[in-house]
Amino acid sequence: MTENKITATSGIACYSPGLAGIPAAESSISYVDGQHGYLEYRGIDIEQLAEHSSFEETAWLLLYGTLPTADELAAFDKELRHHRRVKFRIRDMMKCFPESAHPMDSLQATVAALGMYYPFPKSEKGRLDPKTAHQVCVNLIAKMPTLVAAHARMRHGDDPIAPRDDLSHAANFFYMLTGEEPYPLTERIMDVALIVHAEHTMNASTFSTLVVASTHADPYSSISAAIGALAGPLHGGANEDVLHMLDEIGSVEAADAYLNNKLSKKEKISGLGHRVYKTKDPRATLLQKLYVELTEKMGSDPTYEIARHIEELSKSTLGSKGVCPNVDFYSGIVYRKLGIATDLFTPIFAVSRVAGWLAHWKEQLGDGRLYRPNQIYRGLRDQTYVPIEKR
Structure with a gap:
């Protein structure tokens, strides 16, 4: 099925597989230049933030569009530690x-369950009280590392490790x-x-957040939906596949034959290629530098x-x-070096990306409409029902 390229002024419905190139929202949260490998959060280059x-x-x-003052950051950090x-x-x-x-299945289920313990006040227009929105963001950002770490230990029969208020977000997560x-x-x-990993424009999991949020469902349902999307191997799950591939290759000497075999069969190579980036993903460059350190x-x-x-x-x-290295190409190698189990790589992605999801959730409830895309019907028409005895 070919992609239709029809101008918006023609009045004719157009179709783009996977909504490729179709703007689905306006946002001021992040910007990507895929041709030059450039990523900004609220206008600030990711390399500066890193x-x-x-x-x-x-x-x-x-979440709020500007860098915090010292007092704002101290208060926010204190809230995260407390929750x-x-x-x-x-x-x-x-x-x-x-x-x-799988840890992602556990995370999706427990995040959805959080909504039963922290009921979300619904309003007719979906407008949020700023304090309520802030508390939702603090709650999810603070608790997701605890949920991931708890399941990681419980599945091996160990008790979860209680969080420590004296450690930073990253240090406490590693400790748990x-x-x-x-x-x-x-x-x-x-x-x-x-x-x-905190944000990356209109990807599949962010779009899932927006679609669910547009119905005015509670935010825990929106983030749970995003986690489900992120779990897929074409999205966040690719970092696991990269390590499986590297383990399968086994040695530098075997790499040429492996790559040539994949190319001859026109098969996808894990960690290479991105729907947006046409050069090396800047996040892959940063993660590679971290590994070298x-x-x-x-x-x-x-x-x-x-x-x-x-x-x-x-x-x-x-x-x-x-087709160049994307963020997944080096992230798993870094995590493995830190002694983290392979199937926890994508949950770590979610622990980070929840900040971006929540920023888009706030935007959606502020200005967005209910998502209700159209479709192009290609099936039969005017068919007659046939009784079962005559089929």
């Missing part, structure tokens, strides 16, 4: 999940996952990883060398087509 900011400050920027704990009945529910449950307080470099790497303290490993070799090979074979 170098100078923190996740807490970046979350405020996304990290979850109801014991949520933990009891998690204990009933099967041990084989591993039981160890991170070294300063580890904390900084986790913090930057959260910053670079980490190896200066902990040493390198074959996984990274294979990935770097695949990237070099792809420049000559796929680079001219705009």
Whole structure:
């Protein structure tokens, strides 16, 4: 089925598979230049934020449009630390999940369940009291790391580790996952990883947030829907696939044959290519730098060398087509180096991206309309019902 290119003034319905290139909303939250590999949050380059900011400050920027003052940031940080704990009945529910449950399934279910404990006041026009909106944002940003870390331990029969109010958002998350307080470099790497994953314009999970929010459903349902979208291997789940691919290749010497085999079969190569970026994803560049920093303290490993070799090979074979490393190509390698289980990579993505989802949720309730797209019908018409005995 071909893509239709029809001007908006023609009055004729147009179709673009996957809504490719079709603006679905207006936003002032983030900007991407896919041709030059450029990403901004509220007009600030992601590289500046990665170098100078923190996740807490970046979350405020996304939610409220400006960098916070020292007092605003201190108050926001204090709120996040105070709201990290979850109801014991949520933990009891998690204990009933099967041990084989994927962490993303656990996260989606528990975030949806949060809505029953924190009822959301509905209004006829969907307008939000600023204090109510702020509390929703604090609640979700603060509690999602606790939910991810709790399930990560419970599935192995261990009790969850209680959050610590004396640690930063990134450090506390790492502590709840591993039981160890991170070294300063580890904390900084986790913090930057959260910053670079926090927002990325109109992707599938953000669109899911907007669609559900446009019905004036409660925000926990909107974020739960976003988590479901992020779990897919064509979205956030790709970082797991990258490590599986690198493990399958096994060595730098085997990389050429693997890549050539994939190209000959016209198969997708995990971590390469992006719907928006036609050059290397700036987030991939930042994550690669983080890994190099980490190896200066902990040493390198074959996984990274294979990935770097695949990237070099792809420049000559796929680079001219705009197929370059995306954010997933190096994120999993960084997390593995920190000792984090592979199936927790996408939940970490969600822990970060919830800040962006909530920023779009606020925009949607402020100015958005109910999403009700049209379709182009290509089925039969004017058919006659045939009784079952005559079929």
